[in-house]
Amino acid sequence: MQIVHRQRAYDGHFKLNKLTLKTPQGEELPREQFAPGHAVAALVFDMQAGNYLLTRQFRIGPEHELLEIAAGMIDKGETPEAAIRREIHEELGYETDQLTEIVTMWPSPGTSAETIGVYYAEVSRQTGPGGGLAEEHEQIEIVHLTREELAREKIQDAKTLLAVQWAQLHKA
Numbered sequence: 001m002q003i004v005h006r007q008r009a010y011d012g013h014f015k016l017n018k019l020t021l022k023t024p025q026g027e028e029l030p031r032e033q034f035a036p037g038h039a040v041a042a043l044v045f046d047m048q049a050g051n052y053l054l055t056r057q058f059r060i061g062p063e064h065e066l067l068e069i070a071a072g073m074i075d076k077g078e079t080p081e082a083a084i085r086r087e088i089h090e091e092l093g094y095e096t097d098q099l100t101e102i103v104t105m106w107p108s109p110g111t112s113a114e115t116i117g118v119y120y121a122e123v124s125r126q127t128g129p130g131g132g133l134a135e136e137h138e139q140i141e142i143v144h145l146t147r148e149e150l151a152r153e154k155i156q157d158a159k160t161l162l163a164v165q166w167a168q169l170h171k172a
Helices: 080-092 147-152 158-170
Strands: 002-011 015-022 028-034 038-046 051-059 064-068 070-073 094-105 115-126 141-145
Touching (some): 038 080, 038 094, 051 070, 051 080, 051 147, 070 080, 080 094, 080 115, 115 158, 141 147, 147 158
Antiparallel strands (some): 015 028, 038 051, 038 070, 051 064, 094 115
């Protein structure tokens, strides 16, 4: 397959592209591509308290609150590592001591151009209130969970499930 034409169909909070693909047989196929940008996320472990820090917030996709790891979009000109450190501080109020990259993944490659860099972060100092940014209308609840409590949680978010399973395998 080869992309022979690309047009921005929608340019709002998110982006939508109209693509034309050409098959090896020469047939042209119209497709849509969701293009939200590139994101980062981290499972955060507080070394002082000995527990994990997650977020709970309303999400537009499922139309209800979800328990998730800290996450956000990478700003133009920002490295993924700088972006996740910023997001951890904005959402949880902590400075990051140590970052370990788990994976950069395509969460829904059949329809979306988004990638998410998933990390494991260790923190030890809270220097801000967390809860998100007022100017972004974020209303984030900080959730503290022990290893045992986290293992019992029903996780519905894919990046969170991936990070929690990684931690269970590598940080037991």
